[in-house]
Amino acid sequence: MNGPFRSLLVTGCMMLTAGMAQAETLRVAMGVDPVSLDPIATSDNASIWTQLLIYDTLIRPSKDGKELEPGLAESWEVSEDGLTLTFKLRDAQFSDGTPVTAGDVQFSLERAASEKSGWAGFFRPITGYEIINDREIALKLDKPFTPALNNLAMFSGAILPRKLVEEQGDDFFSDPVGSGPYALAKWTRGSKIELEANPHYWQEGKPYIENAELDIVTEGSARTIKLEAGDVDAIIDPPLNQIEALKAKDGIAVGTAVPYRSDFVQLNTTKAPFDDEKVRRALNMAVDKNALIQGVLYGAGKVAASAMPPMAYADLDLAPYAYDLDAARALLDEAGLGDGFEAELLVNSGMAAHRNVAVALQAMMQPLGIKLSIQMVESGTHWETTKAGNYEMSVSYATSDTIDPDQLIGFLAVNPERANAYHTEWKSERLNTLYQEERVTGNGEKRGAMFREMVQILHNGAPYIFLYHPASAWATRDNVEGFEILPTSNFRLEDVKFTD
């Protein structure tokens, strides 16, 4: 081989390897398939997770989920009367290089409050906009509504480029442009989402990894196999029964987080004997929640003290109902049901964990003479049946879309409200009053005390059998650093690095 040609070849090879080192790709396998990248039209996890990689919100939940941190807005201010929220935008650009302006903010939030939006209720309290300059905007409220600020940290409040969305309409969301850490490169529906780093991202030096790929692998065991084979670098939600085995494997790291979710049994308080608080409390004492967590979740969960997940303003000292069959029996005696009773337990057949919970509950209730008959129905039927009040007990769960507990407490404990205490029809006047007050009280200790009192009332009134808060698991190859699932159940890829 002659000289020049040889050196050319060597240089070529070096360029090739250099190119490969730069074009690193982080491959993440998830079990769910994004439906749409329009933040106001979706509520499925996969869509939300993907949107949060592509778009930014004004403010966002901190990694521990306990407070708000700057997003596109580098700072913000709530006026004394709570009626004006002023945001100062940072010098940020969309992935096509155009700057993010106050006009984009107004457009995006108005869109989120429009008829087209599935999230309109979250943004309608904002009734006016004042663009101070390109980088400053004031949002006006008619009356104080504290959750309005926290709702801006939700994916549905993502800031979109006004001009492009207006020009392209719904087509924009097949090839969207945002100011988040990654931009969409290619979307093969049902198979994978390919992302490339946003060259204009406002966090200097991030994302660390040039390309990211979200692989849709719906079968849990298949995700585990792909991780073991090295086909992917990280997986979300490995089957809980495989976590111990995964931990034992060389080269694989496993993590868990407890997102804002809570699983419970709804008790229809319009039907005897569930109209009696003593009975409802007795049922709470009759369930060995630790055994449920071990048996159903393979240990990946926390015992629940109420139907509210451990989130902002949570009272971590509130003790769950202790497992105490004698105390339960005594309460049932007081209620005149010492010999037990028969009841129907409704279960969503699509949720394997809940099917197992139902069978376990059946066994746990037996010593008290309570005979549960299990009724399995499909998820849509499950919702319709409980909504219509045609049930006695029903295994169910709730998750929070925002970091503000207002949404969930309103759904789970307030009556009358959207769901009348999630179809239990349970009612506490004191709690209803606190709910109205909490919404007009600024964030801080006073509002926190209100939430703690509400959760205490919910705990005592026991319209549910409080079960557990299930953990979300993830697993990565050893060389992946910084990947985690946040309490908001999404993941940030801009902080992820390869270590080798």
Added chain:
Amino acid sequence: MLRSILQRLIMLIPVLIGITLLGFLLLQVVPGDPVERAMGTRASAEEMAAMRHQWGLDQPIWQQYLLFLRDCVTGSFGTSLFHKLPVSTLVLERLPFTLGIVVYSTLLALVVALPFAILAALKRGGAIDLAIRQLFVFVIALPPFWLSFVLILWLSLSLGLFPTGGIGEGLLQNMHRLFLPSLVVGLSTAALIQQSLRATLIETMSADYVDTARAKGLSRVQVFTRHILRNSLISTISIVGVRIGWIIGSTVVVEKIFSVPGLGSLLIDAIVSRDFPVIRGLTVIFAMLVVVVNLLTDIAYSIADPRASLD
């Protein structure tokens, strides 16, 4: 023959109208509506009513049905409530993979079944025949999801011969990637074909015209290929035709395990979220597939056996 094919196609029209009507009415009876599924836990009654209006679900049922018929005729089959795309677009993206598995698995089934059927027929009643029969009974009893994982663990993870799932680009890559899922679907069909083809072969071997062919002095190979095999394969055509509905159905399982973005996952997601236009559209498209395959089977049948005309 062209005329009879045309006649058959025209006869399909009432069948298809019946399918659209049934698919539409069944969804009206099923509990759960898409707005509740999407927004039930967070939105007020007014917000949900507004969305129902946006999605046209507050229109009279007959009007919704006519709109659906219009969408079927224009070929869009409606617009997905959640994907915000025409159902036809969603289907066309995924159809190649599902059809690919259907065709590939049928070919694999034939490749596996033919030699064993012939061997078993030639050695009928002997130990080999018995062993082959036991083998295929075993194969037919394997649950597809279990077989899928065993094949992945063995051929993909241990030996590294195949990817663990997913799709590739181009025909060659996908022939490699879709081999395992197609094999899983194909094996139980292979068992079915082997059993029936063996029986038909044995029956045909003792037919009078086979004796005549032998008496004419044709070689054993000629007698077998020209007279016995060709006549026996006709039964295989009808088995494959009848089986196609089952094969389409069973792709749902392997698509999930092997992460193939086919129609199965689209249908399941649509049912869970009550994406009515997608469910309806897929019902009609699946039904059309079965009807068309049946027609193709009849045509193939009449070509293979001139006595069975289409009329």
